[in-house]
Amino acid sequence: MSFLEVLYFIVPSALLYATPLILTGIGALFSERAGVIGLGVEGLMIVGAFTGIYINLEYYADFGKNVIWLALLAALLAGAIFSLIIAVAAVTFRADQTVTGVALNMLAAAITVFLVKLIYGKGQTDMVSAPLQRFEIPYLSDIPFLGPLLFQNVYSTTIIALVVAVGAWFVLYKMPFGLRIRSVGEHPMAADTMGINVAKMRYIGVMISGALAGVGGASLAMTSSGDFSGSTVAGQGFIAIAAMIFGKWHPLGTLGAALFFGLAQTLSIGGGNIPYIQDIPPVILQVLPYVLTILALAGFVGKAVAPKASGVPYIKGKR
């Protein structure tokens, strides 16, 4: 491959890989910013992936290609609703948030496969007829270099993810809602004394994480595997959390970290066709994304500071 060809392949692939990570990572960020650990996003992604595929399969006949929008919407809702389990346990019942997240992941994986078995009588669904597909952005795609690089092979979910990232930044850092949600994650008692309903903000933060992780899961399933099974999500939620921490709990940082993962992953898989890289033993390429991440964190990203009250149940009047 020529250098340009390599680039034209790497960048869109990296974006593809990064898309669910961005969505889910930013979801987790909202949860953690509100003071609830986001460990459950893996499970929420699974719920989203299942819902997306289920809706896509069942309503394709009625809606044709447009069913993907319905599927994404349903995944969003399903994620948000399922995340209520975390909210109720962690916020209302003051449960340990790490436990809640781990339990939710287990629950989501089991319930979805159980449902698949119940509905379809087998362990995985068929492939959907309307997967998410790339398209060209008119005009922009004609720009030399940048066109083929960025605008000729675009997924709608990638655009959604980018919008979500920038939107999340705006919401969190420019809008009253963001100020409030962050205050609840940093110092809930201070927020409480300022008349902010801590529990409500935490519920909202968790449900945003559910909604975004749901969309992230659906977008993953509808672009990559095209079906749903117990292994569709396979740890991407954890990678998304890693992206969020890597991105220092900042939406644009998370975006950057997710893109970094995408790039590293693409290099590792597509590396076999890239001059020089192809001579590297495959195992090195396979571990590359993970090792690179650690090196990046160790080398220059430096210490990340989590929201202070993340993981701590808020109990009125307790010091």
Next chain:
Amino acid sequence: MSNRVVNLLVPLISVVLGLLVGGIIMVVSGYDAIDGYTALWNGIFGDSYSIGNTIRQITPYILAGLAVAFAFRTGLFNIGVEGQLLMGWLAAAYVGYAIEGLPRIIHLPLALLAAAAAGAFWAFIVGFLKAKLQVHEVIASIMLNYTALYLTNAAIKSLSDGGFKTPTVLESATLRNQWLRDITDNSSLHLGIIVALIMVVVMWFILEKTTRGYELKAVGFNKNAAEYAGMNVNRNIILAMTISGVFAGLGGAMEALGTYQNASIKAAASGIGFDGIAVALLGANNPIGVFFGASLFGSLKYGSLNMPNEAGIPEEIVSIIIAVIILFVASGYILRVGLQKFGKKKEGK
């Protein structure tokens, strides 16, 4: 109601509620819940074979749970047990087959030691990165989980000349024991459970009896105060992680020397490490608690295999039940409030 009674009642009620939810789901889905639970019970306790295998299943859960719990107790979240366990698995298998001519009394401990060392090393990296370079332990361990998966796969491949599993461990390194097999009708129960139980005591001893344990806990709870008291915070973080890795690595040894007798290529993570988190939390990060948590978790998981076999019910139902139990245990606060109210009402009468 006394605190102790409440502390016992909370997990009990949680289990009952979990089973209740599971029953409801079965009935709603058109299955026979009684059949389902009979099958589950038989799967766990039905005969000596089942009991043997249930114990075998519990064994690595104990160790994975200890690994997570130990880290938690020292203020660290070890989500990397999975990777450490894989490293330990490979190391034990390798030492188990590659070193010949040793008597069992030396070879077996050596293989266990190798697993412990490998797990410890993998966790040490995380501790080191955290202590010296402020790398968040959660990302580092997630990344190292994947790294371990690919590295051990590549290593197994080259050790087996392009095959997919290492040679079987030698008789002198196996945890298998004919007598245990005989009394459990040829189940795959092995001596590993003894190792696991010893490690329960070891963890308890380290944390509750030694000066090091005192230091580790102090650093975990309040780094600043520990530093004021002249403790070396960084060294303790690294050490805590490393000890946690020892437990995880031994968990791998249980599989390598007991259950499978080799290490084979994995297409995905084993899941034991992640289950270990649940086990630790069920056990309130307390070694004895971990033992009970692992017993509950392992029994249900193993018994679930019999549900499709005997009752035709998907075994996922058991994972749902476990998750619900964990959620209830975690929400102990609300159960406590309920119990307190209930207790008061009774006293009032």
Next chain:
Amino acid sequence: ACGTDDEGTDSKDTSKNDSTSGSETSTDAGSGDFSIAMVTDVGGVDDKSFNQSAWEGVQQFGADNGLSKGEGGFDYLQSQSDADYNTNLNNLLRRDFDLVFGVGFMMGDAIEEIANDNPDAQLALIDAEVEADNVANILFKEQEGAFLAGVVAASMSESGKIGFVGGVDIPVINRFHAGFIEGAKAVNPDIEIQVNYTGVFDDASKGKIAANSMYSSGVDIIFHAAGGTGNGVFSEAKERKAKDKDANVWVIGVDADQYAEGQVDDSTNITLTSMLKGVNNAVVDIATKAKNGEFPGGETTVYGLAEDGVGLADSRGAIPQEVLDKVEEYKEKIASGEIKVSEEKPKDK
């Protein structure tokens, strides 16, 4: 773990109701009949791959002999992890099935152990070989089928570049790899073949990126042997086709007929053909032999082109006649032994 190869199916003729749903479990078939059962590896009987194919064989045998699902007839158990093999095999033996199949190379150790513990039982092992008098080993010459896939790919490629996407780098997958390359080179010694082992069987994203990378560099036909990872290869190809009707992208499926996976819209399909692995036929064959008292215990039966154990699926017109003729030609040469296909992938590409 390893759903060894691949996937793919003709979902139309897969009976949808051999689910685990309990209603039909307890039906009793006439006793005295020869009953069979199987244990899947972690794939499950609807994995669009060899587990499914094996289950089809079991059902076929059942239908041929008037058996019904359940005790004394035919049945299966699914494994969630490697740890479940022993128990599942054992459970089936206890239910007195006359012949029990273990599906997948990962099950070798478990079969061997169970066979030794139960010398009177009759077992069969698919995709691996163990030494035990009461085990019938079943192997396939995947390389021979893959050879034909290579012939097709090399003959049909317009760009002179074709690709192979593998899952985990293990011997079974290596056989697909080896045959594919030999077949392609036999037709066109100058053909460029890109190879990518993704290292996993369950990550469609990786399959998709691998396929994207290959298609981007001009590859027009990809043969995959990567299980769930292969789903990503299909989705990439379909997407390219959906976006550009004239795109010249094809996938060759594996194990079962993966035509359905390649459906882009009503008139377009990117599945060129699929390399079939006749696990179902082998199951029926061995079961029938056993029923007739000719159980090939302790032997290894190899199914290649000559035995119709492997082959190519109907291409539904996607492959022109002259290429099909060429395929037929090679098929005969291989079946007759004139061409011997290597099992080992070429060292250093």
Next chain:
Amino acid sequence: MEYVIEMLGIRKQFGNFVANNNITLQLKKGEIHALLGENGAGKSTLMNVLFGLYQPEAGEIKVRGESVKITDPNKANDLGIGMVHQHFMLVENFTVTENIILGSEPTKLGAINIKDAAKDIAALSKKYNLDVDPYAKIEDISVGMQQRVEILKTLYRGAEILIFDEPTASLTPQEITELMAILKLLIKEGKSIIIITHKLKEIMEVSDRVTIIRKGEGVGTVVTNETNPDQLAELMVGRQVEFKTEKGEANPTEEIFKIENLVVTDYRDVEKVKGLNLSIRRGEIVGIAGIDGNGQSELIEAITGLRKIKSGKVTLGGKDITGLKPREITETGVGHIPQDRHKHGLVLDFPIGHNIALQTYYKSPISKGTIMDYKKINEKARKIIEEYDVRTGQGEMTPARALSGGNQQKAIIGREVDRDPDLLIAALPTRGLDVGAIEFIHSRLIEQRDKGKAVLLISFELDEVMNVSDRIAVIYDGTIVDTVYPKETSEQELGLLMAGEKRKAKAVKEGNE
């Protein structure tokens, strides 16, 4: 008589524990009303009830004559009640402006209008003489400024009634003076104020009336002009209290601790201690007086081994302890009561018994080899608890977190003194404590001195420095500018020294000689 607030017969219970029982407090419009009581008497609880953080089990609250239910802080804000909490309620990584507008943010097109908000705040801060930087982050500003932010928070919301819970506990004397002025200004602007403080001097100076509570019960309300500190203390404790700690003459002997030309930098590598010299003899208490931020923290951290020393020399009993590790220094004979008891003094999640072993866990008889002897530890803990009158719920098994600040402090002092160090460093040892506890701690420090130990006392409170020290070293800008004797100096002179004034004068004088 017009009351803006009436709390009548308030009762608040935590579980079975009654924190407030039938307490009545009436606030007149335009008055400063002090609320007085021992640690744990229930003052904060009562105010939290008024601010809507807690719901009372019984009693009535009237605001401007109308009976109200204050269900949450929002409601309190609506009623014009604002509260400056004992522990600041500020989000550390927010700016001053963000903290102030939180919850009632001005917006423009959906986005927060930070500029306008900052402008409003600047105007407000000018009006009330509350100097703040609207764009500074909380974590970067001084405690005094943080408090001004807290006050602005309430004013920004238009509070007419302001509650201050121990506002002076962590302020420097200068800041306290400023705060008193601000309080008076607020009254002039028509606000009414309730203030909790343990410092009777402040009460006498600023308040109009005082309500006293003891162990959750209301004792009564007195008019400030008609009472005196002794009476107040008696009402509060229920017995007579001695203010000025009994203290005999010091008998200093040989010099034991010596700091020479010490230079220490802070985390930004800015020099904070600049060639400091100091020496302490056995049997004397040297107080370091100074305004916060003049190098005290760096000085303590340097001599206890927690911070690198850039240059200079520290010796204890003739042994050079410069640059040694904290443990080695402790071993040489240094005891340390840290400034922040929660952060550095205790592991709050340990039982108080285990905390007693924090410095000695690795040594016999607390441990043998590598094995801890928890029986010994608990024995020792019980001894200290008894000796130092640490009030706990469940003895040595009480979690440190559950102890009141004063009792936590007593436990720390017990722990440090029990090790019998040659040098005891006490940093702000009485912050936030009631007079009884203060008296107790002071007498313990003096007891150490009388046993022939050296004591280094760091305090921002002139009273404390004057009463307890035998010698006062004034720190300013990283050096000791002068050393004076309490009997030969006045608060005035100390204040000037601490502000760096006299030094110049002296330097000029010296120059003239």
